[in-house]
Amino acid sequence: MQQKPLTLKDMDCADCPIRHRAVCARCEADELEQLEAIKYYRKYAAGEVIVWAGDKMDFVASVVAGVATLTQTMEDGRRQMVGLLLASDFIGRPNRDSVAYDVTATTDVTLCCFRRKPFHEMIKTTPNISQRLLDMTLDELDAAREWMLLLGRKTAREKIASFLSIIARREASALGGVPGKDVAFELPLTREAMADYLGLTLETVSRQMSALKRDQVIQLEGKRRIVVADFDLLMDETGDDADGGVLI
Amino acid sequence: MQQKPLTLKDMDCADCPIRHRAVCARCEADELEQLEAIKYYRKYAAGEVIVWAGDKMDFVASVVAGVATLTQTMEDGRRQMVGLLLASDFIGRPNRDSVAYDVTATTDVTLCCFRRKPFHEMIKTTPNISQRLLDMTLDELDAAREWMLLLGRKTAREKIASFLSIIARREASALGGVPGKDVAFELPLTREAMADYLGLTLETVSRQMSALKRDQVIQLEGKRRIVVADFDLLMDETGDDADGGVLI
DNA sequence: TCTCTACTTTGATATGGATCAAATCCGAAG
DNA sequence: CTTCGGATTTGATCCATATCAAAGTAGAGA
Numbered sequence: 149m150q151q152k153p154l155t156l157k158d159m160d161c162a163d164c165p166i167r168h169r170a171v172c173a174r175c176e177a178d179e180l181e182q183l184e185a186i187k188y189y190r191k192y193a194a195g196e197v198i199v200w201a202g203d204k205m206d207f208v209a210s211v212v213a214g215v216a217t218l219t220q221t222m223e224d225g226r227r228q229m230v231g232l233l234l235a236s237d238f239i240g241r242p243n244r245d246s247v248a249y250d251v252t253a254t255t256d257v258t259l260c261c262f263r264r265k266p267f268h269e270m271i272k273t274t275p276n277i278s279q280r281l282l283d284m285t286l287d288e289l290d291a292a293r294e295w296m297l298l299l300g301r302k303t304a305r306e307k308i309a310s311f312l313s314i315i316a317r318r319e320a321s322a323l324g325g326v327p328g329k330d331v332a333f334e335l336p337l338t339r340e341a342m343a344d345y346l347g348l349t350l351e352t353v354s355r356q357m358s359a360l361k362r363d364q365v366i367q368l369e370g371k372r373r374i375v376v377a378d379f380d381l382l383m384d385e386t387g388d389d390a391d392g393g394v395l396i
Numbered sequence: 397m398q399q400k401p402l403t404l405k406d407m408d409c410a411d412c413p414i415r416h417r418a419v420c421a422r423c424e425a426d427e428l429e430q431l432e433a434i435k436y437y438r439k440y441a442a443g444e445v446i447v448w449a450g451d452k453m454d455f456v457a458s459v460v461a462g463v464a465t466l467t468q469t470m471e472d473g474r475r476q477m478v479g480l481l482l483a484s485d486f487i488g489r490p491n492r493d494s495v496a497y498d499v500t501a502t503t504d505v506t507l508c509c510f511r512r513k514p515f516h517e518m519i520k521t522t523p524n525i526s527q528r529l530l531d532m533t534l535d536e537l538d539a540a541r542e543w544m545l546l547l548g549r550k551t552a553r554e555k556i557a558s559f560l561s562i563i564a565r566r567e568a569s570a571l572g573g574v575p576g577k578d579v580a581f582e583l584p585l586t587r588e589a590m591a592d593y594l595g596l597t598l599e600t601v602s603r604q605m606s607a608l609k610r611d612q613v614i615q616l617e618g619k620r621r622i623v624v625a626d627f628d629l630l631m632d633e634t635g636d637d638a639d640g641g642v643l644i
Numbered sequence: 645t646c647t648c649t650a651c652t653t654t655g656a657t658a659t660g661g662a663t664c665a666a667a668t669c670c671g672a673a674g
Numbered sequence: 675c676t677t678c679g680g681a682t683t684t685g686a687t688c689c690a691t692a693t694c695a696a697a698g699t700a701g702a703g704a
Contacts, residue, residue, distance in 0.1 A: 300595025347548025
């Protein structure tokens with residue numbers, strides 16, 4: 149879970165530690181060269197807003213390090229998270245120049261940005277990129293639909309367990325594995341942000357976390373570090389089918 | 397709302413009444429010809445299951461007429477709808493040969509199917525099609541995220557009002573307009589299916605429909621036909637921002 | 645025409661999670 | 675080390691929606 153100490157120098161597309169999963173995953177050498185020409189890096193501090201809903205966005209980007217969120221806010225302040233962006237996830241729309249959701253850095257975030265106009269040109273001429281974008285968008289759509297089941301039908305306890313297992317799995321796969329017996333990870337979100345993710349209040353999140361701890365499903369080290377001794381036990385609490393949970 | 401009487405003969409890609417919004421929207425004449433060669437039609441009766449979650453699917457398809465749904469089911473029977481497919485919507489995944497959700501016809505449905513393998517080949521060689529697929533997938537993702545806000549944060553009353561305005565808007569746009577003062581439409585879903593859409597029980601759906609009727613926001617003609625005298629009044633109940641509601 | 649049955653409405657009651665309120669914890673800044 | 679303020683936990687109460695139950699409705703088929 150430890151953030152690898154990256155220097156900007158490390159992060160060109162060819163050597164990018166996330167390259168295999170990011171937008172340039174399928175690219176040929178000459179295509180990577182083109183991408184190199186239109187890219188630059190940006191850093192945001194934890195809590196900083198990257199773009200406000202409705203703002204123009206003159207770039208698209210891959211997350212290199214850190215965690216960002218997409219959230220929708222209603223007039224009276226009710227908030228719902230609709231996207232959780234970890235390393236290698238993509239931000240932005242090729243065909244739209246403004247963004248529909250607030251994008252916020254919840255930890256320190258580094259983005260690998262591509263200027264919008266030339267990136268859009270590349271899509272039209274580079275099948276590898278538009279293919280990869282389609283794949284990533286379909287994965288996001290699957291994630292959104294699993295999330296809809298969580299929001300619409302799961303109990304508070306199931307929501308928390310599902311969230312923890314999602315984070316555990318994504319952190320594990322970022323390190324190139326699957327969660328085994330002993331899993332430990334840092335929560336990248338406050339209780340309030342978790343509540344926005346899960347469609348709950350922060351008090352309910354806190355209570356259910358305490359309940360899972362009391363019932364020995366998880367251990368809490370401090371407020372943010374989670375230790376899962378038996379991952380199957382956690383999975384049992386999610387309400388999901390037993391078979392791995394990966395969408396067929 | 398009346399289903400136009402289509403014969404199969406009418407429905408080749410070039411003349412297709414939904415062509416401008418479907419997968420072939422951007423295609424050139426020769427590309428349409430290729431599509432013609434790999435397509436065929438299928439019809440399903442109301443209530444029929446088109447594909448079960450996990451089943452192999454040897455085709456992708458556009459909805460020509462009728463309404464289909466995507467639903468997820470938990471082990472104990474809790475169900476959440478995660479997709480509502482109207483005319484011109486797309487079913488299937490280019491890169492996956494099985495499907496993650498139950499696909500069900502809720503009215504009589506006609507699909508324009510394309511055999512999977514050759515369609516997949518076309519994607520790789522036809523930028524117009526992969527572009528169009530990306531656009532459609534991004535639109536679906538936007539819809540899913542708006543749906544997530546509904547599931548996570550809206551009250552039962554707001555959910556019903558939102559659902560009705562979504563249906564009204566989609567029906568109106570299928571006829572090439574926007575909902576004006578007097579809108580009338582047929583609900584394509586039972587109360588139970590509406591409940592699965594909204595993350596509610598069917599009893600709550602029924603009660604809230606009655607409440608909106610009592611409060612003169614809608615009229616009910618029979619069980620399924622909705623008349624909205626003042627669309628703005630309905631919009632006020634959705635909890636959405638005033639400005640049209642289309643995502644920026 | 646008269647069932648039959650699936651769909652829908654309505655009523656009574658229970659309850660999970662929200663809301664309001666107050667401690668407590670803990671890391672960062674002095 | 676101490677202080678401060680945001681983050682978190684915990685408690686008490688409320689209420690929106692679920693659940694259980696029963697009655698009403700309408701369309702398809704005999």
